[in-house]
Amino acid sequence: MTALEMLEGLPRLDLRGFVSPVQRLERFSETIGVEVWCKRDDIGSVGLAGNKVRKLEVELAHALACGATHLVAEGSRLSNATRAVAAAAAALGLKCTLLLCHDEPHEPVGNLMLDGLFGADLRFVGNVNWLELAEHAEIVVRELERSGERVYRLPIGCASERSCLGFALAYGELRYQMRAHGRSVGTIVHASSSGGTHAGLVLGNALHGFESQIRGIVVAEDVYPDVAGTYLSFARGGARLIDAEVELTRDHINISEAYLGEGYGLPAAGIYEAIDLLATKEGLLVDPVYSGKAAAAIIDLAARNELKGPVVFWHTGGYHALFDPRYAKRIWSAIERLSGVEL
């Protein structure tokens, strides 16, 4: 059996129910002078979730096979990953505990609101770093296990060797769709933090002969002590799980912190222009925490003539920050057309 056949045959759940479309962004492309398509992982799926669902389809098939009764996940209060886990747990009839860090927001907005609605047990651990958060999660896992639960713990961003296989599969899906449109995949640009998306796309690309460039736009600082090395270890580990004989090195990990701006969830150059341009030219929404930074990167890289086309903007989802009053106010005042409007 080939590695691609093993990948196709992986046990996985269907938490999306459909294949997300890829759409040509005509007016956006015309404006920035590069042919851009959008892979719409922002739509459909369990619990309004975006890219995390592909990871969970593979990871939670394994969790169920292990007899899990309770999912434990960790992340910031803004996290889309924890929300996706909470939604998937509800859909699968599993219990769920979330460990949430960062002090803001204190109001039930965005993902925090949804985490609660999906019935997860929420534990707030304050302003800790990612390593401390993981330690808190370990303590909760042991506590739940002592009470008789069979716990399956999902790491930060649900990123793992296994879960990245969901994105290795996704690469093949996109390639097939683009071929149906008579187009190849020159470059994929996506928002990146915990690395499962990037690792999986890199592995998928490797399985198809390294025909595309995969560019991850980093949206969170210091997720790991060695970010590129950790991404690489996910991709290599995923390759081992499907017996793929591909040589993956650090050179295959292509990530940039140039668009992180002031940090995770904080403003970055070009982000409001990107939100505005996609909304007005395409009716497409990107958020200021994740996909907006990837979109800002596309605009900038196109201006520098650094993108090999056709470009696919992998829309990883995450609208909810748009409805968080803090972000909504920033966006409204940053867009000239809106800032003058008397409310």
Ligand SMILES: Cc1ncc(COP(=O)(O)O)c(C=O)c1O
């Ligand atoms: C909307 C959105 N885009 C992109 C990412 C980054 O994906 P990954 O964690 O796989 O690097 C995340 C997760 O943090 C996300 O929620």
